[in-house]
Amino acid sequence: MPSPRSAGLVAALMVMVSMLTMTSSGSAQARAVTHQAAPQELDPGNLTQLRRDAEKSSQALAEATKALEQRQATLAKADKELKGKLEQLRTATLEMSKVRRPLADLVQSLYQEPSGGDMAPFFTGESDGTSLRALSDMTYIVSGRDKVLADAGRLYQEQQRLAGEAQDLRATKLLVEAQLGLEIDTLRKRSATVVKSLSQALTKLGVRVNQGGRTGAACDPTQVSSAAQYPNGLLPKSALCPLQQPGRELRADAAIAFVALNEAYRKQFGRPMCVTDSYRSLGQQQAVFYRRPGFAAVPGRSNHGLGLAVDLCGGVDVFRSVQFNWLEANSKKFGWMHPDWAYHSPFEPWHWEYDPKLGSLL
Ligand SMILES: [Zn+2]
Known part of the structure; x- marks a missing residue:
């Protein structure tokens, strides 16, 4: 069960994911209505539609992959920052316990050995002046101990809170990866299906798609975004x-x-x-x-x-x-x-x- 804090984080991420999906398909639809392609009777193989489907799914795949990489990078950065904070807290807690131990021991010894040591006058009531000074010393030591204990308590709580946050972050990371991974998988399958249909439509029209040393389904317009970078x-x-x-x-x-x-x-x-x-x-x-x-x-x-x-x-x-x-x-x-x-x-x-x-x- 995710905590309310992580639930909020997850909800925000899901909104971002769905907005990304909506933006890409929305703009594609906007483009589709503003331009006129050849009517069906001029393009019986429906090649234009198939080519555009392949190009769009390829673009969507690239966008989803990029979104996943960006989310992963952001979450990894947050995770690293949290780990840093936790490490600082751990060091602070260690330092604190070094101070706390002797203080606690000192207070303990004062209570346990009232007749011995420099503090004896306070406990026996021998001298008023000495007792008062000793009382103020004792109050100082005890309040110091209390402060150290309170600080240690706060440090511990902060440590627990950050550890919980780190755990939520890892859970969110897994969830985002699973969600976007699924989307990427679906897009990849859709792209492969469209490319296959395209290949079949071309073959039907007499194009020898596997000609000239090509392996598998060639005539793949999804390869073109990378081809655009090849030299003339x-x-x-x-x-x-x-x-x-x-x-x-x-x-x-x-x-x-x-x-x-x-x-x-x-x-x-x-x-x-x-x-x-x-x-x-x-x-x-x-x-x-x-x-x-x-x-x-x-x-x-x-x-x-x-x-x-x-x-x-x-x-x-x-x-x-x-x-x-x-x-x-x-x-x-x-x-x-x-x-x-x-x-x-x-x-x-x-x-x-x-x-x-x-x-x-x-
Ligand atoms: Zn020419």
Whole structure:
């Protein structure tokens, strides 16, 4: 049974935990209603929804893990402070007992041996002056002893109180860890389930998710938050995902969004999009740059190296063609866009990019 004090502490922590959960899901809902994704008939595989679910659960998992770490750190700090206070009290109690013992012994001896020692006049009443001085000495010693005893009592009570507080703190720590641990476990399972569904949906659309040395379920958009820190042209296989177009791959989130866009395009034009270029490793970027200087970005600076850009053919590469116009009107529903610079400097109607911010608002 937790004491009222620890019950209050636990209640406060639980409120913090639930507020954290409410804030993350609340803001996600707010974002969801302000932006329009592609309607279901344009995205039959429901890829956008699955990708967003995976990204949201991954984000929630990261937030819950961070919250647990913060709570653990705060509680550990409080625990350390309490241990320090207890140690100080222990030292003070030891010092106190050193003083208390001789005082107690002295008082004891005075009562037990009234006929002997310097205090004898007081007990026998031989001399008034000596008795009075002895009486005041005795009163002083006894009140000193009483004060020491009272102080020791207070120290003991404080020690007991702090020990109780330390125990409550440890109980609270276990409770918080259990609660957040459970939440993290649930989020992890949910994330794995969504990634699996996503993988199945992609496979159904002809994406060979396990292609190219990938193990297990690839095309995992939850890997992307860490991929965002990889240098241009050096993305690991785990962050990449193949397209339906053979040999082409992009960063997982961009790839999933592209597959959905490709399906919508196929529905409109009866054939998939034609892709001449997608993710370029640093080595590939250098090769393109030296072969056709001026036609490719300086190696290490291109969005192709981040796995977020494609170069298209099959009509899209012709400015204001039916294909170009359709893509311009519809790509944003999938997080894709024709960047401003590509309209004029340099003019590259074939170059299209995935905007993760746009994609996260769908
Ligand atoms: Zn390009």
